[in-house]
Amino acid sequence: MSGASTASPGARTAAIALAVELDADDADSLAAAAGDWMCDAMEGDPSTPLGIQQDDATTMGGRDLSPGRGRVTLYLAPAGEEEATSRLRALVDTLSPLAAIARAEIADEDWNATWKAHFRAIDLGRRLRIEPPWDRHAAGERLVLVIDPGMAFGTGSHETTRMATELLELHADLLLEAGADLGRVSLLDVGTGSGLLAIAAAALGFGHVDGVDNDAVAIASARDNLRHNQMADRIALSVAERPQELEARTYGVVVANIISSVLLALRQDLLDRLADDGLLLLSGVLGREREAFLPAMLGQELELVTERDLGEWKGFAMRRRQD
Numbered sequence: 001m002s003g004a005s006t007a008s009p010g011a012r013t014a015a016i017a018l019a020v021e022l023d024a025d026d027a028d029s030l031a032a033a034a035g036d037w038m039c040d041a042m043e044g045d046p047s048t049p050l051g052i053q054q055d056d057a058t059t060m061g062g063r064d065l066s067p068g069r070g071r072v073t074l075y076l077a078p079a080g081e082e083e084a085t086s087r088l089r090a091l092v093d094t095l096s097p098l099a100a101i102a103r104a105e106i107a108d109e110d111w112n113a114t115w116k117a118h119f120r121a122i123d124l125g126r127r128l129r130i131e132p133p134w135d136r137h138a139a140g141e142r143l144v145l146v147i148d149p150g151m152a153f154g155t156g157s158h159e160t161t162r163m164a165t166e167l168l169e170l171h172a173d174l175l176l177e178a179g180a181d182l183g184r185v186s187l188l189d190v191g192t193g194s195g196l197l198a199i200a201a202a203a204l205g206f207g208h209v210d211g212v213d214n215d216a217v218a219i220a221s222a223r224d225n226l227r228h229n230q231m232a233d234r235i236a237l238s239v240a241e242r243p244q245e246l247e248a249r250t251y252g253v254v255v256a257n258i259i260s261s262v263l264l265a266l267r268q269d270l271l272d273r274l275a276d277d278g279l280l281l282l283s284g285v286l287g288r289e290r291e292a293f294l295p296a297m298l299g300q301e302l303e304l305v306t307e308r309d310l311g312e313w314k315g316f317a318m319r320r321r322q323d
């Protein structure tokens, strides 16, 4: 199996890899469903995949695959294997019931190498580029953000992150065109994960940037990423269940890439943090959730400014109604 070597006898098992080979379209669907699974996971649930790898005949890990075929590999903590395997089986059954799930144990010493092989440098939006510390490149024209996600969400490869970054970039440009001094616009990233959006905002020129997440592990990895980008003095990070727990202040931009149910639960907190002329950038809403989500989120106070799609996901920019 690609990307997952079998543990040598006596080596400690750091992770379980479950791999499924499918037609390329089904592999896309399975990878998207597994991405949602990771995104929707409850904190501390051991059956949540630690990582997802998708290969085809053009990727390093998929050289054994025929054209038109793909492989999706989920990496799991051993404690969550049983539950994760039945959930994966149920997902695979909806796509290709005859497809087998191959299992491998990954030894401690192989884990980092396997994980890192999956995260390579990628371009994001029109001006940004994400490079993990192990895949650095010569400087080009793009603004480079060095991101090691660790165990946090936010590598730049998930569609919801891509869309949030694109909305951020678009609205930074619109603010500049309208004559704003971005250095005087503050931004709050709710559900910062690896810190990617906060770091992107600072790189794009936003002045005061704060990030918050309810997961201490995510904030630890975001702090490492601030150091990778020499931004420790430009971005303040906090662990909090709700933005309401932060210092009471408002921001010119509030960005949140979190599943729709959490966005709705945090609606009042998000509004309380939004300046009167502020912009709320949201990602993480599935297309099929749009009709229920939009009116509930907009309510009486907000109006829709921009709507974007990427894959099965929706992204929105909103502002306070001016009438």
Ligand SMILES: C[S@@+](CC[C@H](N)C(=O)[O-])C[C@H]1O[C@@H](n2cnc3c(N)ncnc32)[C@H](O)[C@@H]1O
Residues within 6 Å of the ligand: 039, 152, 153, 154, 155, 156, 160, 161, 164, 190, 191, 192, 193, 194, 195, 196, 197, 212, 213, 214, 215, 218, 240, 241, 242, 243, 257, 258, 259, 262, 266, 284
């Ligand atoms: C989909 S990830 C987004 C990570 C990153 N901002 C990105 O765009 O790639 C959602 C993040 O929101 C965090 N989160 C979930 N519920 C939250 C809450 N109530 N308050 C703060 N953060 C929350 C999760 O821990 C996770 O890091």
